[in-house]
Amino acid sequence: MGEVLSQNEIDNLLAALSTGELDVDKMQDEDKKQVKNYDFNSPAKFSKEHLRTLEIMFEHYGRLISTNLPVYLRKNVQVTVASSETVTFREFTNALSNPVILGIVNFAPLNGTIIIDLAINLAYAMLDRMLGGSGIPLEKNRDFSEIELIIMQKILITMTQLLRDPWKNVIDISPVLDRIETNSQFAQVIAPGEMVAIVTLNMKIGDVEGYVNVCLPFFTLEDVMDKLNTKYWFSTMQEKHDENYEQYIESLIRKVEIPIKAVLGRSSISVEDFINLQVGDCIRLDTKVDNDMDIYVGNIRKFTALPGANKDSYAVRITSVLREEE
Numbered sequence: 001m002g003e004v005l006s007q008n009e010i011d012n013l014l015a016a017l018s019t020g021e022l023d024v025d026k027m028q029d030e031d032k033k034q035v036k037n038y039d040f041n042s043p044a045k046f047s048k049e050h051l052r053t054l055e056i057m058f059e060h061y062g063r064l065i066s067t068n069l070p071v072y073l074r075k076n077v078q079v080t081v082a083s084s085e086t087v088t089f090r091e092f093t094n095a096l097s098n099p100v101i102l103g104i105v106n107f108a109p110l111n112g113t114i115i116i117d118l119a120i121n122l123a124y125a126m127l128d129r130m131l132g133g134s135g136i137p138l139e140k141n142r143d144f145s146e147i148e149l150i151i152m153q154k155i156l157i158t159m160t161q162l163l164r165d166p167w168k169n170v171i172d173i174s175p176v177l178d179r180i181e182t183n184s185q186f187a188q189v190i191a192p193g194e195m196v197a198i199v200t201l202n203m204k205i206g207d208v209e210g211y212v213n214v215c216l217p218f219f220t221l222e223d224v225m226d227k228l229n230t231k232y233w234f235s236t237m238q239e240k241h242d243e244n245y246e247q248y249i250e251s252l253i254r255k256v257e258i259p260i261k262a263v264l265g266r267s268s269i270s271v272e273d274f275i276n277l278q279v280g281d282c283i284r285l286d287t288k289v290d291n292d293m294d295i296y297v298g299n300i301r302k303f304t305a306l307p308g309a310n311k312d313s314y315a316v317r318i319t320s321v322l323r324e325e326e
Contacts, residue, residue: 045086045195045225049228050225051086052084054197054199057167058081058084058201058214059080060166061201062079062080062081064166065079065162066078066079067249067252071252071255071256073130074129075135075205078204079212080202081201084197084200085198085200087196087198088196089192089194089195092215093184093192099120099144100183101117101123101152101156101180101182102118102180102187103118103159104178104179104180104189105160105163105176105178106178107173107175108176109173110171112189113220114215114216116156116159116213117213119203119210119211120137120210122205122208122212123152125208126151126155126205127148130151143182144182153177153180157177160176163175170224171224171227194217194218196215197218198214199216200212261296263294263295263296264293265285265286266286267283269283290306292305293305293316303320303322304319304322305318305319
């Protein structure tokens with residue numbers, strides 16, 4: 001049922017028509033439905049239901065990236081799903097610029113591969129962060145060096161391995177990063193006219209923001225298309241309790257390597273004495289043998305301990321734990 005106008009609205013409408021503010025022909029044109037041409041040579045093989053299911057799966061994938069990448073980058077990472085659409089592979093590759101960072105991923109046991117397209121500014125920010133910088137991208141794009149590609153390969157391998165968990169409700173996959181391409185012309189993994197689904201993720205590393213496009217060819221997903229619907233996906237999804245999530249986070253933290261050092265003591269000597277040091281010389285420290293040593297975790301003084309030995313190795317025995325306020 002159409003909207004009923006009040007008498008005041010009718011009077012205003014008639015007045016606008018009489019003064020020429022409204023054009024009847026223009027209003028009729030606006031009411032016509034917009035028609036979109038359908039290309040029967042390239043039928044849409046991904047339905048809205050398929051794309052919606054992929055968005056849900058990659059929302060999970062984005063949360064995994066937000067949890068795991070900060071371990072390497074030591075910076076906050078936020079990932080959200082921006083959009084999903086169906087295009088031909090030709091349209092996807094034509095939209096790419098050079099240089100690019102394309103991860104060609106073998107999506108075993110499914111046939112074929114998928115492509116992870118990482119925005120250039122994100123790649124430069126990751127490289128700057130991994131090499132000790134603050135995570136600032138380059139102002140002008142350039143080709144990647146061999147060392148930089150090796151570092152990016154480590155990042156993309158991590159991102160590839162994280163694909164397993166979101167897909168386990170559809171199929172158990174074992175994705176493997178085949179190679180990295182920096183030229184879109186060498187990433188022709190399927191025919192140009194084949195249909196692909198593009199899931200776009202918005203990634204933010206600190207203040208740097210860019211897109212990650214995941215290209216999923218229909219040829220690769222054809223065997224599991226019937227399972228790419230929310231009804232099937234939710235029916236097979238197992239609820240995860242908070243306890244399991246905490247255990248998962250704890251297992252990730254346990255894998256992080258941190259430096260620990262034990263400080264026997266400190267001393268000040270002249271440069272001349274330092275140059276003339278020989279084997280067997282003694283250096284007087286500012287601590288006694290029976291005094292506790294300071295144990296540092298990173299640059300934080302965390303424990304005190306006594307020196308000792310364990311078999312053929314030097315060791316320390318923890319005597320106290322220092323809290324942050326101490």
